[in-house]
Amino acid sequence: MSAAVRRGPAIWRRSLQVRIVLSAILLGAIVISATGWFLTSQIRSGLVDDKVRASVAEAARETREVETRLAALPGTDYDTPEQVALLFEPLAELGQVRGFGVVLVGPVTADSATAPGVRSSPGLDIASVPAGLTRHFATSDRSSWAFTHVRITDPGTRDVDVAGVAVGHVVRLPADRGRYVIEYLFPMEQEEQTIDLVSQALLTTGALLLVLVGLLTWLVTHQVLSPIRLARRVAERLAAGQLEERLPVRGEDDLARLAQSFNQMAANLQRQIRQLEELSRVQRRFTSDVSHELRTPLTTVRMASEVLHDARGDFDPVTARAAELLQTEVDRFEGLLADLLEISRFDAGAAALDLEDVDLGELARRVVDMTRPLAEQRGVTVTVDIANWPVRAELDHRRVERILRNLITNAIDHADAATGVLVRVAGDDHSAAVTVRDYGVGLAVGESALVFNRFWRADPARTRTSGGTGLGLAIALEDTHLHGGWLQAWGQPRKGAQFRLTVPRRAGALLRHSPLPLVPRDAGDRA
Structure with a gap:
């Protein structure tokens, strides 16, 4: 694992295909994540809004039915506890059938010193009722709703612990004319399951799309980069002196035309290099031949110049000066000839170190x-x-x-x-x-x-x-x-x-720096 981590930056720097594929996957991940987040948010918002509208409507409908039943009861035939039971028990049974909880609080007064009575559906946690909704009905008879967290523990069914909607309505009992608050708690279990299913589907689809993007990007880059890599290998062989190497030409697309242009360039370079090699060979041969051929006459001229130089004391001043100049120029010519021979050895690659x-x-x-x-x-x-x-x-x-x-x-x-x-x-x-x-x-x-x-x-x-x-x-x-x-x-x-x-310091070692600067320290001292 550590070796792979160490090789990672090198692979990133050297492989254009890896950079393109990873960049495409990263960009795809950003786009898919943003799209998934947007879709999930829209779906969540739509489901929650529908749930709120349905919960408010159902709570209002059930409250109207309760009010109708209560209005039909003579106040003298039923006392308050009986009317409370007639009010609550049908709602609780209906809630168990339809999947919502009911809490009945009352009688409620703005200045009541004692806590009002509370009845709730079986297994419903009273803490599920939002405190803000309870405070609202202490002073107002207007119906209201709020988001909450519904907890229902029923031994006969599975437990429920999900987000929900709490809707409250105020009714008055004919027996005591007291204010009673009916709070309906609608759990959003199905909505959460739907959102989880959608999220899981989006996540799976996004992962598959990322794999597909990576595969497609790899395939496209492979088709494009394979000829480029082949061209690189052919160029390296050309640089190594294998001037006959050429790229295969397949089809008539842009890559095929690129291969044709590359081959034409390689052919022109091969022709020019061979011309230069031939010219260089002729030049080296000419320099070497001329240098060697000049040695014999130069030896003769040197012997003659030395005789004249040694006898310059017997000449008149002009002739003696000419003999000295002749000796000087022969020395210089001999040095030039030696340098030409040395240059020819360098050009021929025959120079070696001792x-x-x-x-x-x-x-x-x-x-x-x-x-x-x-x-x-x-x-x-x-x-x-x-x-x-x-x-x-x-x-x-x-x-x-x-x-x-x-x-x-x-x-x-x-x-x-x-x-x-x-x-x-x-x-x-x-x-x-x-x-x-x-x-x-x-x-x-x-x-x-x-x-x-x-x-x-x-x-x-x-x-x-x-x-x-x-x-x-x-x-x-x-x-x-x-x-x-x-x-x-x-x-x-x-x-x-x-x-x-x-x-x-060691023969064959790679030179990386010099112990002395090229630009002298006193370069700026002189005007």
């Missing part, structure tokens, strides 16, 4: 030392701040070193010499991170999503002092993805930029 336990803080210090000559050339100070030492993680040492070298050299290229570059390292139980912060020109709105594109540059007119190829950040992003990590960028114009590398 994992080992690495201290990320020590690795960051080593990369900063490697880039110190470039920083000194630019007049930029690079500072390393390690929050907790050591920060160890399972990494590919070569690839993470390449990521950090790209980030730091890029920051040195764009840094403000007065403020320098800040490298922060931190870790927690699940992840480790490095941020590289510079205070240079920064990034415009939207450029943080473009910096990792191949050959993208924020300022095409700006020269690269570090000899970059335009592929460093793209390769760094691919290296990060191999580790299952994040490589993110933040920047604002004239407030500098910050790059954050986050990797899991």
